Amino acid sequence: MPQILTKAIDTVHRNKHKFFEDHGEEGMEAEKRALSFFSKLRNEMQTDKPIILLTDNQPDTDFWNQYLHYQKSLLKDAEQPSWFKSPWLYVECYMYRRIQEGFILSPPISEFDVFREVKNESFFQSQAAIIGLCTYLQDLKKKIAQFTENQKQEEFFKLLQVCLWGNKCDLSISGGLDNAQKSSILNSLESLKPFVLVNDMESVWTILLGSKESETGKGVKKRVDIVLDNAGFELLTDFVLADVLLSFKLASEVHFHGKCMPWFVSDTTKHDFDWTIKQLLAANHKWMSKCGANWKENLHKNYWTYHEHLFWTLPHEFSSMAQTAPDLYSELQKSDLVIFKGDLNYRKLTGDRKWEFAVSFPQALTKFHPAPLCSIRTLKADVQVGLKSGVGEQLSSTEPDWMVTGKYGIIQLCASV
Secondary structure: HHHHHHHHHHHHHHHHHHHHHHHHHHHHHHHHHHHHHHHHHHHHHHOOOEEOOOOOOOOHHHHHHHHHHHHHHHOOOOOOOOOOOHHHHHHHHHHHHHHHHHHHHHOOOOOOOHHHHHHHHHHHHHHHHHHHHHHHHHHHHHHHHHHHHHHHHHHHHHHHHHHHHHOOOOOOOOOOOOOOOOHHHHHHHHHHHHEEEEEEEHHHHHHHHHHHHOOOOOOOOOOOEOOOOOOOOOHHHHHHHHHHHHHHHOOOOOEEEEEOOOOOOEEEEHHHHHHHHHHHHOOHHHHHHHHHHHHHHHHHOOOOOEEEHHHHOOOOOOOHHHHOOOOHHHHHHHEEEEEHHHHHHHHOOOOOOOOOOOOHHHHHHHOOOOOOOEEEOOOOOOOOOOOOHHHHHHHHHHHHOOOOOOEEEEEEEEEEO
């Protein structure tokens, strides 16, 4: 976390000429204010100071301050929540929210995304893999009419696994260092199969097919929601999966959920979502630009919809969504399948608790179940449930860091509501 904050400070400093060009002396003053704020924040973090209230009067400020009071209520009278002694998930989210506060309190640079440069760089570094995937998709779509149901299933499983391994490209784990996808994942799927610890692809297919078979007359709307994780190559794999869901008629609409502020370095915001499609459209490559045009049209025709909600950038675990964000919960209840991408979503699904490895996924969700839901992630955090008996213990003895390297992955479903 100090490393990420230090990189943010460097980025602000490097952009001071841009701030001056855009805003004159006001921009220079704002840069100084933001740097002072972040230096103080880094000191608080590194010296285990108490967690303090937010002061920026944003729509979510009260939620955060109430959550701090809740954390205080769990401690003995004289104790204060602090950086080293509070729940890890809370403190990590809190750091990113304080970074946002630093910009909000430094107008006119309040809209600056301090992580945008590294997100964009990660996209450009992944060009070869992106071209490979776009080419594969467009080739696939030419053949769809001839596909048997088994061939469709096989292709869907392939792209679900691409979606999984795309989750390795996470800049909050690499501390903002280059973590792009340099080669085609499609060529590696067979060799990666042994590293998928929970593989519920068959059940995911059954759920999607089930909603397909319920069509009558003009057909029933079938909705899949994807709660996004990283921008860059991973977002592209999500787009490809969403395209195939429509092309195979496994869904009639796909709803994407992104973050409403820069978050965990590489998480997708509305700007990242739109920027990615613009980059594809403008690409000097036939199939990249074709994908960009198709996906822009999907948005235009409302086959694809992008949503933002403050809840995704609050510290709450998802089991409190029905109380904290009932509007979002009822939105997800409209879905036939909700796909949660990545580690942070998994941590919030399971409350980031130290569950035993064999505890069932439904139990770890602690009653969070707006719709059938599937977690797709490579393991980069100390929580995993739903493993066969003894598997987690065996891995812990042979590979002590198996839970945090991104080497292993899961496609894990909780079907019943």
